Every structure is written in C-alpha cells, then in structure tokens.
Amino acid sequence: MMPGSSGGSWKSSGTGGAGGDGGVPDQFPAGLRVLVVDDDSTCLMILEKMLRHCKYEVTKCNRAEVALSFLRENKNGFDVVISDVHMPDMDGFKLLEHIGLEMDLPVIMMSADDSKSVVMKGVTHGACDYLIKPVRIEALRNIWQHVVRKRKHEWKDFDPSASADEQKQPEEPDYSSSANEGNNWKNTKRRKDEDDEADERDESSSLKKPRVVWSVELHQQFVAAVNQLGIDKAVPKKILELMNVPGLTRENVASHLQKYRLYLRRLSGSQHPGGMNAGFMGSDAGYGSISSLNGLDLQALAASGQLGQLPPQSLATLQAAALGRSNNAKSTISVPVIDQRNLFSFENPKSRYPEVQSQHLTSNNSSKQINLLPGIPTNMEPKQFVSLHQSGHHSFGGMNNLVLIQMGGQSQVHVHSQNQTQSQAQSNVNTHNVLRQPVMSNEMLTRGGVADMAPTAVYNPVVSVSQASSLVNFSMNHKTDSCGTSYPLGGSLGISSLPTASSALQGDGNLDTKVSRKGIVPSYDIFNDLNQNRDWGLPDVGLTFDQSPHTIQSGLDGSNPLLHQHNRASGRDLGGHNRNLTSGKVVLPPGVETRTRHNGSNVGQPRNVYVKTENDIDGSCHNTLYSEQYGQDDLLAAILKQQQQQQGVGEPENEFVFDGYTLDDLPV
Amino acid sequence: MERNQMHRQIANTRKLMFDQGYLDEQFIQLEELQDGSNPNFVEEVVTLYYRDSARFLSNLDQALEKRPLDFSKLDNLMHQFKGSSTSIGAKKVKTECTHFRNYCNARNAEGCKRTFQNVKKEYTTLRKKLEAYFQMSRQVGPVETAYASSVVVCTIRYDTIHSLHLNIIHSNLPLRRCAARSH
Numbered sequence: 001m002m003p004g005s006s007g008g009s010w011k012s013s014g015t016g017g018a019g020g021d022g023g024v025p026d027q028f029p030a031g032l033r034v035l036v037v038d039d040d041s042t043c044l045m046i047l048e049k050m051l052r053h054c055k056y057e058v059t060k061c062n063r064a065e066v067a068l069s070f071l072r073e074n075k076n077g078f079d080v081v082i083s084d085v086h087m088p089d090m091d092g093f094k095l096l097e098h099i100g101l102e103m104d105l106p107v108i109m110m111s112a113d114d115s116k117s118v119v120m121k122g123v124t125h126g127a128c129d130y131l132i133k134p135v136r137i138e139a140l141r142n143i144w145q146h147v148v149r150k151r152k153h154e155w156k157d158f159d160p161s162a163s164a165d166e167q168k169q170p171e172e173p174d175y176s177s178s179a180n181e182g183n184n185w186k187n188t189k190r191r192k193d194e195d196d197e198a199d200e201r202d203e204s205s206s207l208k209k210p211r212v213v214w215s216v217e218l219h220q221q222f223v224a225a226v227n228q229l230g231i232d233k234a235v236p237k238k239i240l241e242l243m244n245v246p247g248l249t250r251e252n253v254a255s256h257l258q259k260y261r262l263y264l265r266r267l268s269g270s271q272h273p274g275g276m277n278a279g280f281m282g283s284d285a286g287y288g289s290i291s292s293l294n295g296l297d298l299q300a301l302a303a304s305g306q307l308g309q310l311p312p313q314s315l316a317t318l319q320a321a322a323l324g325r326s327n328n329a330k331s332t333i334s335v336p337v338i339d340q341r342n343l344f345s346f347e348n349p350k351s352r353y354p355e356v357q358s359q360h361l362t363s364n365n366s367s368k369q370i371n372l373l374p375g376i377p378t379n380m381e382p383k384q385f386v387s388l389h390q391s392g393h394h395s396f397g398g399m400n401n402l403v404l405i406q407m408g409g410q411s412q413v414h415v416h417s418q419n420q421t422q423s424q425a426q427s428n429v430n431t432h433n434v435l436r437q438p439v440m441s442n443e444m445l446t447r448g449g450v451a452d453m454a455p456t457a458v459y460n461p462v463v464s465v466s467q468a469s470s471l472v473n474f475s476m477n478h479k480t481d482s483c484g485t486s487y488p489l490g491g492s493l494g495i496s497s498l499p500t501a502s503s504a505l506q507g508d509g510n511l512d513t514k515v516s517r518k519g520i521v522p523s524y525d526i527f528n529d530l531n532q533n534r535d536w537g538l539p540d541v542g543l544t545f546d547q548s549p550h551t552i553q554s555g556l557d558g559s560n561p562l563l564h565q566h567n568r569a570s571g572r573d574l575g576g577h578n579r580n581l582t583s584g585k586v587v588l589p590p591g592v593e594t595r596t597r598h599n600g601s602n603v604g605q606p607r608n609v610y611v612k613t614e615n616d617i618d619g620s621c622h623n624t625l626y627s628e629q630y631g632q633d634d635l636l637a638a639i640l641k642q643q644q645q646q647q648g649v650g651e652p653e654n655e656f657v658f659d660g661y662t663l664d665d666l667p668v
Numbered sequence: 669m670e671r672n673q674m675h676r677q678i679a680n681t682r683k684l685m686f687d688q689g690y691l692d693e694q695f696i697q698l699e700e701l702q703d704g705s706n707p708n709f710v711e712e713v714v715t716l717y718y719r720d721s722a723r724f725l726s727n728l729d730q731a732l733e734k735r736p737l738d739f740s741k742l743d744n745l746m747h748q749f750k751g752s753s754t755s756i757g758a759k760k761v762k763t764e765c766t767h768f769r770n771y772c773n774a775r776n777a778e779g780c781k782r783t784f785q786n787v788k789k790e791y792t793t794l795r796k797k798l799e800a801y802f803q804m805s806r807q808v809g810p811v812e813t814a815y816a817s818s819v820v821v822c823t824i825r826y827d828t829i830h831s832l833h834l835n836i837i838h839s840n841l842p843l844r845r846c847a848a849r850s851h
Binding site for chain 2: 039040041042043045046049050053084086111112113133134135136137
C-alpha cells in the first residue's frame with residue numbers, strides 16, 4: 001500500500017523546505033507515518049491496529065522488497081520504519097542498511113528473538129531501536145522519539161556543495177538562512193548538549209530537515225581525508241580540516257563518518273564496531289551521475305547512491321586492489337582484479353537483480369539498469385563515486401563509479417596487485433563467473449571481497465556474458481591489461497553497472513535471489529587466485545564471486561564492508577580457507593588482496609584489510625546459488641554468512657559478526 | 669436472562685483459557701485493540717493466525733520428513749510459527765515451540781519430532797477452544813461480542829443490573845471497557 005499523504009504529517013516539514021513546521025507540530029506525534037514490514041501477517045495486522053490506535057498513519061507490507069520500493073517511490077513519504085528481523089525474502093538487517101543508506105530514516109527492528117547477539121546486530125546496523133515481540137502498544141507509542149531525534153541530528157548534516165541537493169540548501173554555510181536552517185544550526189548545537197529534548201522536539205518537528213546530501217565530490221573529499229588520516233585515526237575535526245569545505249560542520253562530518261564506519265565495518269565483517277549505520281550512503285547524493293561506467297549499469301548502483309556511500313575504506317580496499325593493478329581505469333572503475341569481478345559484477349547484478357531486485361529493478365530501472373545494489377537508485381550520481389573514484393575511473397557507469405570511488409581511495413593499490421593475481425584468476429574468471437555471479441556480486445563484492453568467488457560460477461553465465469562484455473571490460477581489462485579497472489570494486493561495480501548486464505540480469509531473473517546469496521560468490525573468483533595466497537580464510541564463501549565484481553558491488557551497496565570483510569577474511573576465521581580461493585574463490589576484494597599479499601599494490605590501503613571473512617562466506621556457499629533473492633546485499637550477506645559459517649558462525653571476533661544476517665536467511 | 673447466562677458462559681470460557689494457560693496477556697492486548705470501528709478484530713486476527721499456522725505446520729511437517737533433518741531450517745520455520753503464536757497470546761503453543769527449538773539447537777531429531785507433536789496438539793486444542801469461544805460470542809450478537817470478551821458484561825442491558833453485577837464479580841475479569849452501552 002502506498003504511504004499516506006506525503007506532506008501531511010509533521011515530518012515533512014524538513015524536506016520540502018517549507019519553512020517552519022510542515023506538519024502540525026501540536027498534533028505531533030499523531031500522524032506519524034509509519035511503514036511496517038513483517039512477513040507474518042498476523043503480527044502485521046496487530047501492529048497496524050496498534051499503530052492506528054496511536055494515531056499514526058500506517059502502511060504495512062509483508063515483503064522487504066515491497067517496502068523498499070514504497071520508500072523509494074516516496075522519498076519523504078514516511079517518517080519511521082518498523083521491520084521484523086527474520087523475513088524470508090530479505091534479512092531485516094539488510095533492509096535496515098538499505099534504508100539507512102538510501103533514505104536515512106529511523107528504523108526500528110523487532111523480533112521475537114531477544115538474544116543479545118541479535119539485538120547487538122541491530123545496534124551495529126544502525127537500528128534506532130529494537131522491540132521484542134510480542135510488541136505492546138505502549139512500546140509503539142514512543143516511537144516518535146526516534147524520528148525527532150534523527151531529525152535533529154540530521155540538521156547537522158548538510159551538503160555544502162549543494163550539488164543536486166534535494167535540500168536545495170545554499171552552498172555556503174549559511175544554512176541558517178531559512179528558518180529551518182537556523183533551527184538546524186541551533187539544533188545541531190543543541191544536539192551536542194542534548195539538554196532540552198522537549199524544546200528540540202518541537203523545533204524539530206517544525207524544522208525542515210535539511211538532509212545533507214553528501215555529493216560525490218564531497219564524499220570523495222571525505223574519503224580522501226579519511227584515507228589520509230587513516231581510518232582509525234580519522235576524527236571528524238581533522239577530517240573537516242582536511243576537507244576544508246566551507247559550511248561543513250564537524251557534526252556533519254561526524255555523522256557521515258559514523259555511517260561510513262558502519263559501512264566499512266559491514267564490509268569487513270564488522271571489524272570496526274563503529275556503529276556506523278549502514279546509511280552511510282545517506283541521501284542519494286549524486287550517485288546518479290556516474291553513468292559513465294562502462295556499460296555497466298553502475299547507474300543502478302549509483303542510483304542507489306549507495307555506492308557513493310560506500311565507505312571509502314571499503315572501497316578503498318577494493319579500489320586499491322583494483323587500482324593498484326590497473327591504473328587505467330578502463331572500465332572506469334578500475335576494478336582491476338575485478339576483471340573477473342567485473343564480469344562478475346556485471347553478471348551478478350544482472351542475474352542477481354532480476355531476482356533480487358525484481359522489484360527494485362523494475363521499479364528502479366525499469367529494466368534499464370539493474371540496480372545492482374538493491375535500493376541503489378539507478379541514477380546514481382556519480383558524484384559520490386567520483387569522489388571516491390580517486391583512481392579516476394570514471395567509466396563505470398554509475399555503479400562502478402561508485403564503487404570505484406570508494407575503492408578508488410584505497411583500492412587503487414590493490415587493484416594493481418590484484419590484477420596480477422587476477423590475471424591468473426581471471427583466466428578462469430571467465431566472464432562466466434562473472435556473469436554468473438548473481439547480483440550478489442554487488443553485495444558480495446563489496447562485502448567482502450572475501451566472498452569466495454567460486455569460479456565455478458554458480459550461476460550459469462547469465463546473459464551477462466554479453467552484457468558482461470561491457471562489464472567485462474572491467475574485469476577483462478584486468479585480465480588483459482589488468483589495469484584499467486584498478487578497482488576491485490570495479491568488479492563489483494561491474495555488476496552493478498552492468499548496464500548491459502542489467503538487461504541481462506533482468507532477463508536472467510533466475511539468478512535472482514538464488515544467486516544472490518550464492519551469486520555473490522562468483523565474483524570472487526578473481527579473488528580466489530589472489531586470495532589463495534592469502535589465507536583469507538574466507539573459504540568458500542560459497543559465493544562464486546568473480547572477484548572484482550563483487551567487491552564493487554559491495555562497495556556499491558555499502559557492501560564495502562564486504563570488501564573489508566574480505567580483507568579481513570584473510571586474517572580471520574576463514575581459517576585460512578584458501579580453499580575457496582581456488583574453487584570457491586574467495587575472491588577477496590582486490591583491495592584485500594593487495595594488502596595481504598601484494599604489498600606492492602596496495603600500498604595505500606592498509607587499513608581496510610579487514611576482510612573479515614569470518615562472515616559466513618564460507619566455503620559452504622560454494623556455488624550454492626542462494627536462492628535468496630537478495631540483491632547485492634544478499635550476496636554480501638551470503639558471503640558473510642558463509643564466512644561465518646566457516647568460521648564457526650558467530651565467532652565473535654568482533655562483536656559485530658554479521659552472522660546473524662546470513663545465517664538466518666540463507667536458505668539452507 | 670438467557671443473554672446474561674450466555675455472557676456469563678462466554679466469560680467463563682474465556683477465563684478458563686487464561687487460567688489453564690492457553691492464552692496470555694497478549695490476547696488481552698488484542699482485545700483492547702478491538703473497538704467499535706473494528707468489532708471483530710480479535711477474531712479476525714485469530715483467523716489470520718489459523719491460516720498462517722496451517723502453512724507453517726505443514727511446512728514443518730514436510731521438513732521433518734526429510735532425511736537428514738535440516739535443523740536450521742526447522743528452527744527457522746518454527747521461529748516463524750512461534751512468532752505468530754506469540755503475537756496472539758497462544759501461551760502453551762509458544763512454550764512447545766520453544767522446546768522444539770531447543771531440540772533443534774541440540775540437533776536432537778527425536779526430541780524435535782516428539783515436541784512437534786506436542787506443538788500440534790496444543791495448537792489444535794487452542795484452536796478448538798477459541799473457535800467455540802468466538803462462536804458463542806457471535807451468538808450473543810456481533811457487536812456485543814467485542815465487549816463480552818473483555819468486559820464480560822458490558823453489553824448487558826441495564827435492566828439486568830443485578831445480573832450485571834453478578835457477572836462482573838463472577839467473571840473476575842479485569843473490566844476493561846466497561847462502557848455501558850445503552851443498547
């Protein structure tokens with residue numbers, strides 16, 4: 001069901017820029033627009049009734065994909081989302097990440113499961129609350145606080161560059177020009193103090209919420225600054241100084257950093273409990289423009305703007321790998337290693353998307369670009385990627401860019417290294433793998449690179465082959481000249497950007513979901529070779545990651561974490577599963593590889609190597625097509641899951657083992 | 669009169685379900701959500717529950733037929749069913765579901781199968797009771813049923829104040845919407 005009146009509630013005040021309160025502050029929180037997602041129709045019905053009793057406007061849906069499409073179609077149509085954790089079509093946490101990345105809405109998780117680990121997962125993924133079922137109406141009465149809180153915090157973020165900013169905020173820091181802005185500033189400061197909630201509450205309800213749009217360029221600057229400082233040492237103040245963007249506040253940077261960290265963490269398998277939210281991507285800042293991806297429909301990726309959000313770190317890793325190898329961004333997103341990956345990414349996205357994104361794709365790209373990253377607006381503005389795409393690979397259509405961008409920062413180095421290894425790997429990468437890799441690749445790629453890119457290409461070469469051609473560029477490039485795509489992400493990007501692939505993917509439909517989990521793996525083929533040496537331990541993530549592609553994907557979809565994961569995987573529990581490397585090919589994101597192995601290549605990125613393969617990208621996933629219809633996320637999740645499984649799920653290496661994600665949802 | 673008796677009976681039936689542990693507090697939450705605009709809310713929800721449960725149980729049955737048993741899948745399926753049962757307040761069913769999941773985690777096939785039989789049994793019993801309960805409630809009038817369940821005697825007309833009083837005491841239920849409806 002479509003959401004109710006969009007501007008109606010008090011919440012919309014921020015978005016439209018309508019001065020003052022867009023809604024009826026005094027009626028607040030009545031009219032709060034809630035989107036409830038739960039596969040259990042009984043629960044859904046009960047929740048709806050309870051929420052209506054609280055005088056909220058309720059929209060319910062029982063599928064995560066549907067929910068995402070609602071959200072995308074009505075960017076400002078909802079104030080808060082309540083989602084179940086265990087859902088068959090998409091893991092609740094994944095949905096949470098998507099929402100955080102794309103729409104940055106407060107998301108409340110709920111589940112009958114009250115175990116600490118799951119609740120912790122909610123926290124690390126950025127959920128603003130966690131309710132235990134059965135949910136009582138009293139618990140629902142207070143959910144408005146999350147909306148208010150978030151609004152207040154959001155004011156701090158604004159897009160100095162005001163590029164394609166829906167906020168239409170003035171570039172100069174003069175945000176206080178409009179009444180809202182003024183409030184924002186005020187609130188921003190207040191937020192620090194958090195002293196007067198009540199007042200702020202009122203204000204926030206009336207204030208517009210100027211969503212800071214982290215444009216591609218801005219994000220690039222951010223990533224560059226972070227990389228320069230080192231992810232571990234990157235503090236908002238210093239980043240702000242390095243970025244030197246007028247009008248940007250420390251708070252903006254801080255919140256963006258938080259998201260970025262979360263994203264990275266996710267990619268790497270939660271190595272860094274930064275508590276960043278998946279919503280790193282934040283608003284679809286300029287991701288759309290990265291259409292230059294080689295044929296890849298990075299747009300899809302970009303569209304989701306998610307790529308842009310990929311934490312530079314994760315991307316960096318990928319990129320490093322990718323870049324390292326081939327500075328020539330052939331495919332724009334130098335997904336060097338990605339050659340294979342790219343292929344993969346292309347393939348995957350396509351294959352994956354059809355299934356995973358059946359909804360998204362159709363909705364997002366109407367078959368034009370496969371949103372490799374579910375939820376990634378097809379029109380991604382490459383801006384973000386651009387920024388990320390330090391390596392200058394712009395050719396990736398949207399996604400690649402995105403991925404590259406992220407990766408660019410770091411993976412540049414890696415890419416190169418990867419290329420080397422990749423070349424070998426690539427040989428087998430064969431487009432097939434790439435193609436095969438279902439959309440997962442996005443996720444997977446980014447995720448963790450570690451994903452075992454089973455060269456076996458779990459998925460039959462999706463049409464993507466043809467499409468992948470474009471994509472393959474990336475990967476191929478690697479292979480052949482291993483340079484262009486220096487971004488490991490490229491690989492993943494490829495997936496997303498498989499513009500052609502998109503079509504292929506779409507056609508492929510079959511890959512979807514199934515592939516999603518498994519598909520991701522394929523992309524790691526490239527990595528396999530690379531990884532082999534390392535002991536990523538990401539053993540078969542089961543995902544036949546074609547290597548680069550997946551890295552990219554992950555990047556795109558915030559899957560950077562995957563990349564990281566992959567990187568980490570090396571050290572992690574994967575337990576030295578090299579096994580995948582060969583077969584399953586844990587294709588660690590280029591970045592990853594370079595780090596561990598190709599010292600030469602990735603120079604730059606040291607940090608991200610935390611490819612935590614521990615996540616389930618276990619060998620178990622070899623070629624197992626995941627029947628899940630996850631989009632990239634799924635892939636990543638799958639990979640992670642596999643890793644985790646391999647490692648012994650739940651190995652809480654970090655407290656943020658994302659095992660919950662995948663394990664639960666991976667179709668056994 | 670007869671109506672009162674009916675109401676009393678309904679109230680008793682309801683109380684018994686709580687006392688015997690078939691239903692818990694969550695069911696009361698549902699009843700509280702019921703109002704004039706949606707007078708049969710509880711029954712609707714419960715009907716939805718039956719529908720979903722049929723599916724869950726059948727899936728579980730199938731999954732239990734497989735060899736070897738896929739414990740994580742079983743756990744997943746049961747988790748869903750448990751969630752559903754919890755949301756309507758099916759207490760005993762929920763308990764059995766928990767046992768089942770414990771056996772799943774312990775990978776105890778026999779335990780799983782055995783517990784599953786219990787789950788089904790409890791579910792069937794509850795369903796019968798609820799169906800009887802709702803049927804009775806419907807007999808006294810659809811609108812009144814809404815009140816009958818929670819308040820027991822709310823719908824009793826004022827001409828039966830006496831019995832009203834008696835009923836209230838007798839039912840021992842928390843009086844929730846004691847809105848005396850002048851019907």
